[in-house]
Amino acid sequence: xxxxxxxxxxxxxxxxxxxxxxxxxxxxxxxxxxxxxxxxxxxxxxxxxxxxxxxxxxxxxxxxxxxxxxxxxxxxxxxxxxxxxxxxxxxxxxxxxxxxxxxxxxxxxx
Amino acid sequence: xxxxxxxxxxxxxxxxxxxxxxxxxxxxxxxxxxxxxxxxxxxxxxxxxxxxxxxxxxxxxxxxxxxxxxxxxxxxxxxxxxxxxxxxxxxxxxxxxxxxxxxxxxxxxx
Numbered sequence: 001x002x003x004x005x006x007x008x009x010x011x012x013x014x015x016x017x018x019x020x021x022x023x024x025x026x027x028x029x030x031x032x033x034x035x036x037x038x039x040x041x042x043x044x045x046x047x048x049x050x051x052x053x054x055x056x057x058x059x060x061x062x063x064x065x066x067x068x069x070x071x072x073x074x075x076x077x078x079x080x081x082x083x084x085x086x087x088x089x090x091x092x093x094x095x096x097x098x099x100x101x102x103x104x105x106x107x108x109x110x
Numbered sequence: 111x112x113x114x115x116x117x118x119x120x121x122x123x124x125x126x127x128x129x130x131x132x133x134x135x136x137x138x139x140x141x142x143x144x145x146x147x148x149x150x151x152x153x154x155x156x157x158x159x160x161x162x163x164x165x166x167x168x169x170x171x172x173x174x175x176x177x178x179x180x181x182x183x184x185x186x187x188x189x190x191x192x193x194x195x196x197x198x199x200x201x202x203x204x205x206x207x208x209x210x211x212x213x214x215x216x217x218x219x220x
Contacts (some may be wrong), residue, residue: 032207042152043114043200043211051207089153091209095162097168098143098202098209102152 002027002094006101014109015082021075021104022088028068031093035064036077038087038103047088048075080108112136114212116201122218123191131186131215133201141204142184143168146197147214153200159184171214191219 003026023033034049036044044049048057048064050073056065063076073090089103117132129211144156155168159178162168173195175187188195201212 033205034209036209036211041214044202044209045170046208046210049208091153093207096141096158097155098164098204099155100145102150104146 002092002099002102004092004099004110005109006088006090006104008101008104010105012107013080015064015080017080018068018078019106021090021106022102023073023075023079023086024084025071025073025092026071027094028071029069029094030068033073034062034091034093034098035062035073036089038085038089040074044089080106082110084086084108086091114201114210116199116212116215118215119213120216120217123185123188125192126188128189128212129191129217130188130217131201131217133184133186133212135182135184135203135204135210137203138181139203139205139210141179141180143202143209144174144186145186145200145203146195147171147200148155148197150206155187156199171190193219197220 019071035047050066061078065071085108087103087105091100114135140161143158146154157176162181165176175186199215200207
């Protein structure tokens with residue numbers, strides 16, 4: 001059974017710092033991996049999608065990497081801002097199903 | 111273009127009552143999903159549909175039924191609500207491997 005783990009569960013960093021969020025999954029037979037952002041009381045917004053054949057994707061200050069063989073992905077956020085405060089979730093697609101991690105709650109300190 | 115919408119936004123039910131949550135999308139996407147999100151449990155897949163007229167069970171289907179009579183609508187039914195079904199329910203669509211989420215329905219069962 002595929003399991004997705006995100007560490008740490010919560011993280012606080014000063015504004016301006018670069019940071020890395022981690023995601024690991026137990027079965028490397030994934031179709032793709034996606035990173036989402038969720039603001040309190042809101043739905044999820046897709047940030048980056050990495051296909052299983054890709055190693056990384058970039059969007060603005062965000063960079064996501066995928067190492068399928070080791071079952072790991074990282075989300076790198078450069079020059080963090082208070083507006084980046086949110087919960088970040090990763091999810092892997094296996095067949096028709098999407099399996100989510102429990103998320104990392106990020107707080108950027110002004 | 112409203113994307114993914116969910117009705118209602120909030121609802122309070124008494125144990126044993128029934129209700130239907132509606133998810134509607136105007137993007138002509140084939141795949142639709144129902145998730146529930148609970149503190150400490152992350153997002154868990156209840157049911158999903160790969161096209162009009164099809165449904166399939168996810169990770170936590172017990173106590174729920176679904177129907178996809180029209181491509182644009184995916185209905186989630188609770189026949190006899192239980193306090194354990196208190197949760198935030200999210201609907202999502204999938205297009206070209208990217209997921210699009212609705213704003214959620216907050217359901218409380220007393």
